[in-house]
Structures are given as structure tokens and as C-alpha cells.
Amino acid sequence: MKGFVSSRLHPLLALLLLVGLMLAAVCLATFLIAVVASIFFHISVFELGAVTQNPGNNPHGWSVLMLSQGLLLFVGFAGAALALASIQGRSWASYFAPRRPVPAWWLLLAAAIIVLSLPAMSGLIAWNANAQFPAFMHEFEVWARDKETQAQDLTQYLTQFTSTGRLLVGLLVIAVVPAISEELVFRGVVQKQIIRLFGSYHAGVWLSAFLFSAIHMQFFGFVPRLVLGVVLGYLFAWSGNILVPMAAHFAQNAVQILLLYAQQRGTLSATLDPDSTEALPWPWMLLSAVLTLGLLRLAYQKFGYTGAPVVSHTLTGEGLLVGGSTPPLGHTLTSHGVEPAPRPQAPL
Known part of the structure; x- marks a missing residue:
């Protein structure tokens, strides 16, 4: 397949092209949201903004917000990343999974690494949530905490799983779609282009993880998300297949959703509150850190691939x-x- 953009495009130009494709894809996603909302929920394009801003005031607010979140992320992120590969004349498999196929147990190992890291991550979450900025950054701190509150309110609203159907929709929109879309963009494209730019897969992993965390605009959860991005980045660099970090990313989000659902049904201990920013007892965190590092070492030894550009x-x-x-x-x-x-x- 021959593309109309060179596959040897300078990395910075490739990243700029990705941003342009993302903006175009977001416009397309917005149009699709308006069409679907009109057909299935009888919400006009003029009412759509009010519904997404105050979903609690509309009986279809939760569904419309889930639809918006899912389409914006899937079309805007995944669509742009896949389009970039296509216009450069590359098949999706060769661009995002140069090492294929991979054993199924690699996916399970990646998921296990993320799940076992959760207790250790609780310490980072607690530290970051209570971080204090210097006095000269007071205005930024106020703005950042306001953004954090807005994000928490949105998450709490979207994760009100009053039925099994809502749970399944939540797993699709909050676990499956981000795992596919964000990994295609940040690991599949951004990390790869930064590796090409600096000639170092370590630079690609860390810088793409920084961007991955920054784009969420939640600075009181920046460090834990940065660490998550680093782990996902190394899993991709070592395995050479985008399905591996996708499996890990899905596991991270799916476990959180299932814990929330169990809590809402009263079957989860109060000490395992997934919304809490408190650190778990240190023996749990220590055991979690040891097991996570051990599995990461195993992944490095078994995957044996650095994701360096050809x-x-x-x-x-x-x-x-x-x-x-x-x-x-x-x-x-x-x-x-x-x-x-x-x-x-x-x-x-």
C-alpha cells in the first residue's frame, strides 16, 4: 500500500500531522454525536451543549455523556492514529505491531503487572493528591484543584452503575475505548516518533508518558499517571506489539470500574474504596512494589525487544x-x- 505522505516524514512533522488529524477527527466525532443524539434521544444540536454541561437535568444525560466520551476518544484519538499510518502507506499491523503475533500470556502478564501495582500506586496517589505548590504558583494551584474537582465530579457521575447494562457500557467507554485509543496515540505514534527523533527508546517512553499524563489535565494525579504511562511505554518497547500495553491499560481501568460497582452494591470492604486518595497500609504497598518490579523484570527478559525504529x-x-x-x-x-x-x- 502506497501512501501520499512519506513514511520517512520527519518525526516533528509526523507529530504535527497527528495533531491535525486529531482536530479533524474530533470535528467528525462531534457531528456523529449530534446525529446519534438526535436520532436516538431526540436531542437537537442546539440542546446538546446544555445536556452535556448539565446531564443530570435530562433523563438521557448519562447516555449522551457516555456517547460523547466514547466517540470523541475513539474517533478523535484512535481514528487519527490509524489514519496517520494509512496515509503513510503502512498497514495498521506493521505500524502498531511490528512484532506479531505475540503469545497470549504476554497480555496476561501485562495485565497482572498493572493490577498488582495498584496497592503500591496508592502511595503515589496519596502523596500527589496532597502536594502543595510554591507560593508563586498559587493561582495555578487554585486552577488545578478546580480542574481536579470537575474531573472527579464527572467521573462520579459516569460511574453511577445502577444496572448491569450501565456497567457494561461503562466497561466499554471507560476501559475498552481508552485502552485502544490512548495506546494507539501515545505509545503507537507519539512514543515511536520521539524514539525516531532522539534515537533512544528511553526518551520515547518517558516523554510520551509525560504527554499522556499532562493531557488528562489532572495535576493532582499527574505523577501516578506518569508512572503508569512509563510502565505502558516499556511494555510496548519491549514487546513490540501495541496489544500488550492495551491489555495492561484495559486492566487498570476495568479493575477500578469493577471495584466501584462492587462498592455500590455493598459487596466491597470500606478499606478498598477505589475513590479514596489514602495510601494503603505499607506492608501491602511494599509487597505490591516487589511483585510489580519482579514481573517487570520478567517481562523485560521474556519480551527481549526494544522497539527501536527499523x-x-x-x-x-x-x-x-x-x-x-x-x-x-x-x-x-x-x-x-x-x-x-x-x-x-x-x-x-
Whole structure:
């Protein structure tokens, strides 16, 4: 498949193109939301803004808000990332999963790492939630806490699972869609382009994780989300398959939703409140940290892949040029492919 944009586009230009595609996709998603809301909920385009701002005042408010969240994220993020790969002439499989297929247990291992890390993460959550900014950043702190409150109010409203149907919708919109959409963008595109830019997969992992956390606009949960992004980034870099961080991301969100549902039904102990920003007892956090680090080491050993970009190869008169440097020995093109040229024999 040949695209109309070069697959060797400069990383910064590729990221700018991604942003442009995301803006276009968000416009498309907004149009789709208006159409669906009109057909199924009889809400006109003029009423839609009021419903999404105050969903509690409309009997279909929860459904419309879930629809908006799901379509904006899926079309705006996943759609843009997939479109970028397509216009560069790359298949989705080769772009987002250069190492394929992967064993199913890799997905289970990635999910286990995230689930087992939750007690340890509670310490980071508690520390970040109580962080104090310097005096000169007071206005920013007030703004950030206001954004945090708005995000918490929205989350609490969306996670009112009064029925099994609502739970299933919540799992789809809050667990499945973000796992697919955010991983395609931040690990599948952003991380890959930063690796190309700096030539280091560590830089790609950390910088994409920073952007992943920043875009959520929740600064009193910034550090835990940054750490989550780093773990997801390394899982992608090591495994070479986007399905691995997707499985981990889904596990993170799905466990939180299921815990909330259990709490709302009165079957969850008060000490395991998923909405709490309090740290769990230190023995739990210590055990969690040890198990998580152990599984991460296992993943690194078993996956054995750094996600480094494929280096271009050029056949020249001096042999095969790899990444712009000539190998120590000359290479020749044979029926078996490119092979080291035979050494000249000494005269008899």
C-alpha cells in the first residue's frame, strides 16, 4: 500500500500531522454525536451543549455523556492514529505491531503487572493528591484543584452503575475505548516518533508518558499517571506489539470500574474504596512494589525487544550501509540475500 505522505516524514512533522488529524477527527466525532443524539434521544444540536454541561437535568444525560466520551476518544484519538499510518502507506499491523503475533500470556502478564501495582500506586496517589505548590504558583494551584474537582465530579457521575447494562457500557467507554485509543496515540505514534527523533527508546517512553499524563489535565494525579504511562511505554518497547500495553491499560481501568460497582452494591470492604486518595497500609504497598518490579523484570527478559525504529539499509559500492555506517566487512547480494563478501585468498 502506497501512501501520499512519506513514511520517512520527519518525526516533528509526523507529530504535527497527528495533531491535525486529531482536530479533524474530533470535528467528525462531534457531528456523529449530534446525529446519534438526535436520532436516538431526540436531542437537537442546539440542546446538546446544555445536556452535556448539565446531564443530570435530562433523563438521557448519562447516555449522551457516555456517547460523547466514547466517540470523541475513539474517533478523535484512535481514528487519527490509524489514519496517520494509512496515509503513510503502512498497514495498521506493521505500524502498531511490528512484532506479531505475540503469545497470549504476554497480555496476561501485562495485565497482572498493572493490577498488582495498584496497592503500591496508592502511595503515589496519596502523596500527589496532597502536594502543595510554591507560593508563586498559587493561582495555578487554585486552577488545578478546580480542574481536579470537575474531573472527579464527572467521573462520579459516569460511574453511577445502577444496572448491569450501565456497567457494561461503562466497561466499554471507560476501559475498552481508552485502552485502544490512548495506546494507539501515545505509545503507537507519539512514543515511536520521539524514539525516531532522539534515537533512544528511553526518551520515547518517558516523554510520551509525560504527554499522556499532562493531557488528562489532572495535576493532582499527574505523577501516578506518569508512572503508569512509563510502565505502558516499556511494555510496548519491549514487546513490540501495541496489544500488550492495551491489555495492561484495559486492566487498570476495568479493575477500578469493577471495584466501584462492587462498592455500590455493598459487596466491597470500606478499606478498598477505589475513590479514596489514602495510601494503603505499607506492608501491602511494599509487597505490591516487589511483585510489580519482579514481573517487570520478567517481562523485560521474556519480551527481549526494544522497539527501536527499523534502520534503513542501502547497498553501495562499499557494501551494505546500515544507518549511514559501513560494516567492517564488505557485503554482497546473493541468491540468499545480503551476505558478507568472501575474503580474498592469499596468492600461492
